[in-house]
Amino acid sequence: MGMLVDGQWRDVWYDTRSSGGQFVREDARFRHWVTADGGPGPEGEGGFAAEAGRYHLYVSLACPWAHRTLIMRELKDLAGLIDVSVVSPYMLEQGWSFDRAEGSTGDRVAGHDYHHQVYTSARPDYTGRVTVPVLWDRERATIVNNESAEILRMFNSAFDDLTGNTQDYYPADLRGDIDAWNARIYGAINNGVYRAGFATEQAAYEEAYRALFAELDHIDAHLGRHRYLAGDRLTEADIRLFTTLIRFDAVYHGHFKCNRQRLEDYTHLPGYVRDIYQLPGVAGTVDFHHIKTHYYGSHGTINPTGIVPAGPDIDYLRPHGRG
Numbered sequence: 517m518g519m520l521v522d523g524q525w526r527d528v529w530y531d532t533r534s535s536g537g538q539f540v541r542e543d544a545r546f547r548h549w550v551t552a553d554g555g556p557g558p559e560g561e562g563g564f565a566a567e568a569g570r571y572h573l574y575v576s577l578a579c580p581w582a583h584r585t586l587i588m589r590e591l592k593d594l595a596g597l598i599d600v601s602v603v604s605p606y607m608l609e610q611g612w613s614f615d616r617a618e619g620s621t622g623d624r625v626a627g628h629d630y631h632h633q634v635y636t637s638a639r640p641d642y643t644g645r646v647t648v649p650v651l652w653d654r655e656r657a658t659i660v661n662n663e664s665a666e667i668l669r670m671f672n673s674a675f676d677d678l679t680g681n682t683q684d685y686y687p688a689d690l691r692g693d694i695d696a697w698n699a700r701i702y703g704a705i706n707n708g709v710y711r712a713g714f715a716t717e718q719a720a721y722e723e724a725y726r727a728l729f730a731e732l733d734h735i736d737a738h739l740g741r742h743r744y745l746a747g748d749r750l751t752e753a754d755i756r757l758f759t760t761l762i763r764f765d766a767v768y769h770g771h772f773k774c775n776r777q778r779l780e781d782y783t784h785l786p787g788y789v790r791d792i793y794q795l796p797g798v799a800g801t802v803d804f805h806h807i808k809t810h811y812y813g814s815h816g817t818i819n820p821t822g823i824v825p826a827g828p829d830i831d832y833l834r835p836h837g838r839g
């Protein structure tokens with residue numbers, strides 16, 4: 517664990533002292549956009565046209581943010597156009613690293629040993645955290661974007677002419693609703709589990725814990741009336757929620773002390789998770805070995821022994837009863 521400062525790797529843990537024991541997530545730094553014709557995207561310069569084989573996705577199978585992009589890649593038939601490198605599940609002194617053990621792939625573009633080298637090859641004097649996912653452009657040899665929410669949007673539409681898949685997970689008529697769900701789910705749930713787990717003061721932990729379960733309660737009730745968050749259509753808001761929920765009982769409940777109850781103890785959330793898990797292509801993106809090994813094996817301050825729990829034993833393929 518660490519970060520780059522002026523292109524030099526420093527092995528430092530998150531600073532929670534300056535924020536009253538709270539974990540504060542840093543904004544991603546690379547914000548360019550791939551567009552169908554290479555024209556400018558909403559936040560970045562142009563010059564990144566959608567092309568088969570040009571872009572590469574660096575992910576961790578453990579990471580819920582990277583997981584979103586892997587799911588969208590499946591749902592949008594992008595696997596043949598955008599290839600993937602999978603980092604080692606362990607994030608230790610050098611941060612994310614590359615090897616070929618345990619289902620990792622190594623760095624398939626440049627053969628780097630460490631993910632921070634991907635960042636410094638894009639920007640030699642980079643200062644900031646070194647995170648996954650990263651969308652890499654082979655042609656310009658740089659990072660296009662390292663913010664999963666934006667990579668998700670690009671995957672949703674930029675490559676449609678190449679794939680012929682025009683399924684829209686951010687449809688214009690539902691955007692207000694989707695944006696509202698995303699905002700509350702990011703704070704209370706996606707980032708909320710981390711705010712609970714990485715808190716270093718009791719009050720900061722309890723505040724995150726309360727907000728997390730209040731929001732899960734709210735969503736569980738909502739899912740009693742609707743199949744998905746925005747009604748009867750699966751949208752990106754569901755994908756963004758799913759990647760946290762599928763990790764909940766295996767990791768966040770124990771490791772991050774989110775233990776008021778298990779996700780499986782809710783009424784509607786478990787079937788909703790299975791519904792999404794059973795969509796074509798999704799189950800193949802879920803790797804519980806990487807998920808558990810990463811969290812329990814990488815956070816020495818939280819789990820010093822590195823013992824990885826054997827359970828839970830949950831069958832995500834049993835009927836979901838929704839639909």
Ligand SMILES: N[C@@H](CCC(=O)N[C@@H](CS)C(=O)NCC(=O)O)C(=O)O
Nearest residue numbers: 579580581645646647648662663664
């Ligand atoms: N806002 C980013 C966050 C990504 C992120 O924080 N990824 C984690 C893994 S789950 C990471 O790489 N952390 C390394 C670090 O913070 O040093 C996104 O959604 O893409």
